[in-house]
Amino acid sequence: MADKQISLPAKLINGGIAGLIGVTCVFPIDLAKTRLQNQQNGSRLYTSMSDCLIKTIRSEGYFGMYRGAAVNLTLVTPEKAIKLAANDFFRFHLSKDGQKLTLLKEMLAGCGAGTCQVIVTTPMEMLKIQLQDAGRIAAQRKLMPETVTPGGPVEVKSPTAIQLTRELLRDKGIAGLYKGLGATLLRDVPFSVIYFPLFANLNNLGRRGADGPAPFYVSFLSGCVAGSTAAVAVNPVDGERGGGRYTMHVKISQRSAVGGVSKILKNEGPAAFLKGAYCRALVIAPLFGIAQVVYFLGVGEFILSFLPKREN
Template sequence: MADKQISLPAKLINGGIAGLIGVTCVFPIDLAKTRLQNQQNGSRLYTSMSDCLIKTIRSEGYFGMYRGAAVNLTLVTPEKAIKLAANDFFRQHLSKDGKLTLVKEMLAGCGAGTCQVIVTTPMEMLKIQLQDAGRIAAQRKLMPETVAAGTVETKSPTAMQLTRQLLQEKGIAGLYKGLGATLLRDVPFSIIYFPLFANLNNIGKKDVDGPAPFYVSFISGCLAGSTAAVAVNPVDVIKTRLQSLNRASTEDTYSGVTDCIRKIMRNEGPSAFLKGAYCRALVIAPLFGIAQVIYFLGVGEFILSFMPKKHD
């Protein structure tokens, strides 16, 4: 039985709603991931995810855990929409009689990951600066000797201020710093995630031609998401380091992916590439679990059913 025709507007709505719900639920864990990945030997402020969140609440208040959330909530809708809709598009065009080989499933995931970086790179570039601002401020208070000479302590910038500054100083390329590392993370992630999800979801189907129950889609999304997240975590560490603009005088700076890998290996060892891995798994699992439930419940199709239809 052939796959039904894709309703692109419905898929875009589903991806957007799923992204908004998911980000709101897991953003504090994502903040902890960024701060854990960015701290280097000699400037450690946090020992674990829970320690990071507790210290963040104490120093910055409850809403301190949501630094950078506005950027994510604004851009996660187009990002998730592109990712999910692109995967569906490629799967449909690569399928033959409604069936896909594993290689074609991976190619569809590759296409989806490549498309999404258009939005993901600037979104994460801004988000990381805002998320890491609290760590830098705490470092100035606890370890003033690590602050570079002549550094002036200023209030944390807003996303708009950061955007204007990057555009003025470096042009559009400033927002796309770390594009290569983002591709190296998101393409393998999608190659792993989408085929794994599709196959796990198929296992849970009660009817071969029917949809899987929503709880099967949720569990499949969680398992596939956490597996893919941990698998690409080393590249996520590299991407986070490359996209962080503010560093203490004792912390390494990096000129590119290769330089970053070399310095991390030399100064921190291989284990540094797993920093924040469990945080990332805790972020991605519910994020994609929720996404798949919304996607397969057809919330977008339901909303569009109330829209007046055009007549020829």
Template sequence: MSQQQMSLPAKLINGGIAGLVGVTCVFPIDLAKTRLQNQRQGQQVYKNMIDCLVKTVRSEGYFGMYRGAAVNLTLVTPEKAIKLAANDFFRHHLDKDGKGLTVYKEMLAGCGAGMCQVIITTPMEMLKIQLQDAGRLAAQQRKPGIMSTTKLVPTNTVLSRSYNVTPSPTARAVSATQIARHLLLTQGIRGLYKGLGATLMRDVPFSIVYFPLFANMNKFGKPSPEEPAPFYWNFLSGCAAGSTAAVAVNPCDVVKTRLQSLSKGANEESYKGVVDCVTKIMQREGPSAFLKGAGCRALVIAPLFGIAQVMYFVGIGEFILGQTPFNLLSA
């Protein structure tokens, strides 16, 4: 037991490195997901993920695909560290008899991990979404067909709740620090945690599905119960479990994205909370709106968690702290 406790710092290092590597690889797809989820019916700027990425590069340059990446890379280290280490921590304490975990206990451990990570996830996503969606709002205002819809709602009414919507050089220069400072000054710490309920609603079920599914799929790749699965099996298990869990909770992710978007485009409604958001989306866009960005989300989460699990199980943290794993060298 003491040995397991001693390895907690190493697990935090592994989770942090895993998050950095994974996010760097898949961030452009995550940006496309956010922009597609925020599109309303009749106001489409992008047809699909590829169209979104192509138009982003044309209008904002290559680095436009990485808008909001800085805040994500800064906070994903503690976020992934907490998520992966918390799951291991809960699994360890739920398996005190050493007989292995039932699926129920695995789900319980995943639930605990999901609840812990939102401490970092909520403000991280809050800031990231504002930066990612800025290009969509600018493109929407440039599109004549969409601009005509502003007749229905006065401009000052639509933009009154926005932080910065205009596609001017000033809007493009807004940083995560400026948005965070604005929220803290106007709303206090509560401003950074807008959408906390929706984030919990997404991340807790995700972890409940993901961690037990990954653990059980990973068992099939083990040569024996005592030996770890090879790194490629960790990757495949992480991809399969991640994409399954991502699609399963995509409706919650759509709701979370809408609630956390401070800036609104022409004729885009605001929401009072989770129930109001779900009701308005259902009434105005139909059930299919809850699947917006599902393909992108699966493409983001699959490699993200595949890479994360490989990095996590390679044991870089243990290697750095002189506790020796670095399993890849002995594979």
């Protein structure tokens, strides 16, 4: 019974550590993805992901690649902890006497995990994207002043996460941090419905024996394949523009998902919905590959094993 009692806390610890390590490794790629997607056609500062990272380092220094990372690293711990632990929680309660889950039940578990995680994901994405795009705008003013200010370059200080949070809370209250909650669900729930069943089945192919765990490299590859597949599948609801998601995610300038979709179709055509798909796959694949390896290492169980067990 003791193992069951510490199971959920251990999984939450595993998920939090997995998220911290994964995000730290892939954040520069994520920043480049955001800035590439946010470019206007008439004033393109970056030509590729590598060009974006090089220019970011030149204009903002090495740590410029981690602009907005503080928000992610602060919130990604509960976000990944909730996502990964909730999936295991739902899988456990949907299984009967430890029997293998059907595909439908695996999808239901993923749906539950995706629904739970948006509590943290929505404000995290809102702040992260605004911080990342603020750096792009500042770099554009510095490197391409003629496209922004005809009279010459103007020094603009990028806002901090605390400043953005205060402004949103002052102007719109708590609801301001959760603008686009329904749209976030449209991205994160389908992602989890695709990702978790695909990962579980791929990972099971490499298991050692009937009950043995899969080697770490199998978990890594399974996380990469499942993550990139789910990322590309939901890319149409993950476009970005002007400091916020502008298809169906956290829309700051759009009033509705339908309005965002209509505007994209009219101005850029259907191909715009796959804009940045390869960048998103490059971010998500290693992120979830690394996260799954860390998650299955059982760091949480190891830490909790040192805590004194309560006697009944």
